[in-house]
Amino acid sequence: MLKRTLVKLSIFAIIPILISSWGFLAHKSLQQVSIYTLPEELGLFFYANQDYLVTHSIRPDVRRRDDKSEDPKHYLDMDADVFGPNYRTSIPHEFSAAIKKYSLDSLKNEGIVPWEVNRVYKRLVYSFQHQLKDSVLFYAADLGHYVADSHVPLHTTKNHDGQYTNQKGIHVLWESLVPEEFLRNYQFNEVPTVTYIKNPQDFIFQILLESHDMLPEVYKTELAIRAEMGEAKAFMEVERGGRKLQYYTKDFIKAYGNRLGSSIENRMLLASNRVASFWYSAWKDAGSPAWVMAVPEVSETVKKKYSSEKSVWVANNLVKENLLISLKTKSAE
Numbered sequence: 501m502l503k504r505t506l507v508k509l510s511i512f513a514i515i516p517i518l519i520s521s522w523g524f525l526a527h528k529s530l531q532q533v534s535i536y537t538l539p540e541e542l543g544l545f546f547y548a549n550q551d552y553l554v555t556h557s558i559r560p561d562v563r564r565r566d567d568k569s570e571d572p573k574h575y576l577d578m579d580a581d582v583f584g585p586n587y588r589t590s591i592p593h594e595f596s597a598a599i600k601k602y603s604l605d606s607l608k609n610e611g612i613v614p615w616e617v618n619r620v621y622k623r624l625v626y627s628f629q630h631q632l633k634d635s636v637l638f639y640a641a642d643l644g645h646y647v648a649d650s651h652v653p654l655h656t657t658k659n660h661d662g663q664y665t666n667q668k669g670i671h672v673l674w675e676s677l678v679p680e681e682f683l684r685n686y687q688f689n690e691v692p693t694v695t696y697i698k699n700p701q702d703f704i705f706q707i708l709l710e711s712h713d714m715l716p717e718v719y720k721t722e723l724a725i726r727a728e729m730g731e732a733k734a735f736m737e738v739e740r741g742g743r744k745l746q747y748y749t750k751d752f753i754k755a756y757g758n759r760l761g762s763s764i765e766n767r768m769l770l771a772s773n774r775v776a777s778f779w780y781s782a783w784k785d786a787g788s789p790a791w792v793m794a795v796p797e798v799s800e801t802v803k804k805k806y807s808s809e810k811s812v813w814v815a816n817n818l819v820k821e822n823l824l825i826s827l828k829t830k831s832a833e
């Protein structure tokens with residue numbers, strides 16, 4: 501609370517990183533909650549490593565600072581010209597077929613998130629099968645990030661920051677500023693338990709289409725509130741590095757979040773469920789290996805902590821009891 505002013509200022513500093521992803525707070529929170537929804541045979545191992553999984557849920561975004569080839573792994577601009585008017589059904593789900601149809605360069609321009617999800621998923625299955633503990637954690641953290649990104653509507657369109665509709669800034673508004681404002685009141689305990697995904701490659705396309713269908717509401721609501729509030733109240737000007745930047749006001753962020761109701765919250769909670777379901781399915785596909793219960797970090801102490809923390813989650817008291825790692829990190833920064 502007392503950090504409010506600082507947090508507000510620091511948002512500007514991290515915009516370039518956040519621009520193509522759920523905000524760090526959202527990524528970390530949803531990935532932590534995913535762990536509680538797993539069956540115990542896998543959940544205990546993930547819980548014993550939850551600091552790693554939560555902290556590294558943002559690693560793919562951090563990688564983008566130095567590695568430009570990382571960028572397209574976070575989105576798929578489905579409505580890009582190269583995919584044609586029937587993109588909802590005509591993009592091949594299989595990577596080699598998609599490359600053949602559009603060329604690898606075109607795909608790198610418009611995004612490859614569904615294929616990156618599938619690639620990392622296979623790595624995760626392999627790592628489970630071969631008892632490669634560090635690799636399991638590495639790929640699980642990355643997979644969670646890409647699956648979560650696929651739930652963001654603005655990761656599925658060429659108009660990803662409202663640049664074609666005079667709505668620049670809408671990307672960070674939807675995926676970072678609104679969750680930052682409302683997350684403390686989210687119903688984290690409403691994330692359902694995992695389900696087995698029969699075909700991860702098809703399923704990630706289904707997720708992207710769901711996200712894409714949310715877009716009209718995302719844009720329309722921004723325009724409606726701007727019209728009602730007036731530009732002077734909707735935006736503020738901030739000077740940074742000698743440059744004047746236009747930015748949404750706190751009032752606007754609140755009004756936008758309130759008008760969308762629970763839609764961003766629901767999307768984030770669903771992302772949490774899907775992240776867990778991808779992890780669980782990879783473990784199942786690897787033959788449900790039992791070594792994950794035999795690692796030293798799954799100790800009696802961790803088992804007790806796991807069950808008591810799960811009951812805090814069930815009662816939706818993670819925030820109240822200061823157990824949401826993302827918020828702890830924030831106040832420590």
Ligand SMILES: [Zn+2]
Nearest residue numbers: 520521574649
């Ligand atoms: Zn991302």
